[in-house]
């Protein structure tokens with residue numbers, strides 16, 4: 001009885017994380033007098049200070065999973081995943097979060113109301129030209145840009161470890177999956193006017209969209225739990 005109950009509690013707790021893999025600084029889904037607009041809107045890490053309970057992540061890059069649908073107004077959003085190096089910055093975190101790990105991509109939710117669902121990129125690389133070694137400290141930042149241009153922030157503080165290190169949490173279909181109710185779009189821009197004044201390009205933009213086929217019984221369970229709570 002007890003182990004089952006404990007497992008259920010764990011499932012509930014993880015269903016309310018925003019970065020579900022490799023971890024997150026803590027619950028910043030908070031609106032109160034200090035954060036009247038909601039904590040997650042605060043740059044760079046949604047109002048959460050640097051943590052000391054860092055999580056291990058591979059020196060060759062690895063998985064990042066998150067739940068994008070916790071707020072209204074996100075039936076369409078842009079997502080960014082960035083890395084900040086070291087602890088020489090404010091709050092003893094990174095100096096900046098200016099190192100993109102992936103090209104920005106679009107998230108297509110089922111509705112403008114909050115929705116359940118997880119997305120996972122199984123192999124997020126290090127920022128271009130970055131070299132790290134086991135034991136280095138860094139912070140992964142997930143930014144979600146809403147339709148109106150404001151951004152939500154969440155972070156996880158990491159320690160790099162060699163791939164295969166036992167301290168890196170296993171990545172599997174439980175913690176790294178794409179829910180069927182969340183779609184993705186590639187984001188392209190086409191210059192309509194060059195800054196040099198050398199002429200005009202083609203106008204228009206192209207957004208290629210494909211719905212996900214990757215399903216999961218678990219996404220249903222997570223969804224059901226979120227509705228219940």
Ligand SMILES: *[C@@H]1O[C@H](CO)[C@@H](O)[C@H](O)[C@H]1NC(C)=O
Nearest residue numbers: 023024025026027053054055
């Ligand atoms: C670190 O501790 C906080 C507070 O207990 C918790 O919310 C968070 O999930 C922990 N982070 C990791 C990566 O374990």
Ligand SMILES: *[C@@H]1O[C@H](CO)[C@@H](O)[C@H](O)[C@H]1NC(C)=O
Nearest residue numbers: 030031032033034035039047
């Ligand atoms: C709002 O929540 C944050 C995070 O838990 C906390 O640090 C802060 O003290 C809270 N503010 C008020 C007025 O309760």
Ligand SMILES: *[C@@H]1O[C@H](CO)[C@@H](O)[C@H](O)[C@H]1NC(C)=O
Nearest residue numbers: 084085086094095096097098
């Ligand atoms: C960002 O931080 C890195 C150290 O992590 C530093 O080398 C770099 O100059 C900083 N970039 C900017 C634009 O501040």
Ligand SMILES: *[C@@H]1O[C@H](CO)[C@@H](O)[C@H](O)[C@H]1NC(C)=O
Nearest residue numbers: 098099100127128129130131
């Ligand atoms: C990466 O390094 C190469 C070779 O030094 C350089 O040409 C390129 O501009 C660098 N890219 C970035 C994004 O810093």
Ligand SMILES: *[C@@H]1O[C@H](CO)[C@@H](O)[C@H](O)[C@H]1NC(C)=O
Nearest residue numbers: 168169170171172173174175
């Ligand atoms: C998936 O990995 C996590 C650790 O990251 C572990 O707790 C969980 O039991 C694994 N699930 C399966 C189905 O292997």
Ligand SMILES: *[C@@H]1O[C@H](CO)[C@@H](O)[C@H](O)[C@H]1NC(C)=O
Nearest residue numbers: 120121122176177178184214
């Ligand atoms: C989720 O979808 C994205 C975008 O299509 C893809 O890059 C990623 O590999 C998918 N994740 C899994 C676990 O299949």
